[in-house]
Amino acid sequence: MESHVVKIVDIQQVTHDVKSFRLEKPAGYTFVPGQATEVAINKEGWQNERRPFTFTSLNHEPTLQFTIKRYADHDGVTNQIHQLVAGDELILHDVWGAIEYKGPGYFIAGGAGITPFIAILRQLHRDNQLAGNTLFFSNKTAADVIYEKELSNMLGKNAHYILSREQKAGYENGIINADYLRSQATDFSKHFYVCGPDKMIADINAALEKLGASADNVVFEK
Structure with a gap:
């Protein structure tokens, strides 16, 4: 090696x-x-x-x-x-190889789990190919959000910040679960990219399966 x-x-x-x-x-x-x-x-x-x-x-x-x-x-x-x-x-x-971009979809990140998505989103932005992608980024508080300004500049209204331990203007409050995804994701035939703590990945993957997402379209670190 x-x-x-x-x-x-x-x-x-x-x-x-x-x-x-x-x-x-x-x-x-x-x-x-x-x-x-x-x-x-x-x-x-x-x-x-x-x-x-x-x-x-x-x-x-x-x-x-x-x-x-x-x-x-x-x-x-x-x-x-x-x-x-x-x-x-x-x-x-x-x-x-960790997470590979396969086409437009939903990026679901928890905390430092945003890191595999940073280069992907930066490259798509550089190539003018960000259209059709949405980010759901979960953190405990607003102070924990990594590269918030850059992500917002790239994705605009398609960047959603969800805080689990703080209520603050401009941010959503709660957790990313089946109910949240059902209310926010409009097309479950698109790709889903998931990265975060192991339990979060398992919970999100189970929720996506329940909501009808194809296992072939769910990309996560194995």
């Missing part, structure tokens, strides 16, 4: 617990929007601690970008990554 040691070029704060990391891009390193790789920190004791992260940059860009949420409740990889600074090194491995 190939591995590449790359330097962090730039770090930006995205939300209170999410950062964007721009990295050097190895020569000939290519990926498709929605794909991921395993990442490790090039520091003693962490080189073999690999975790999967999705590329949020586009393939034509000169650098790679990952958008990573910090889970500070334990001293794991994301907590360590968030302590890194520009010039520190990460280890990248082979690219592998």
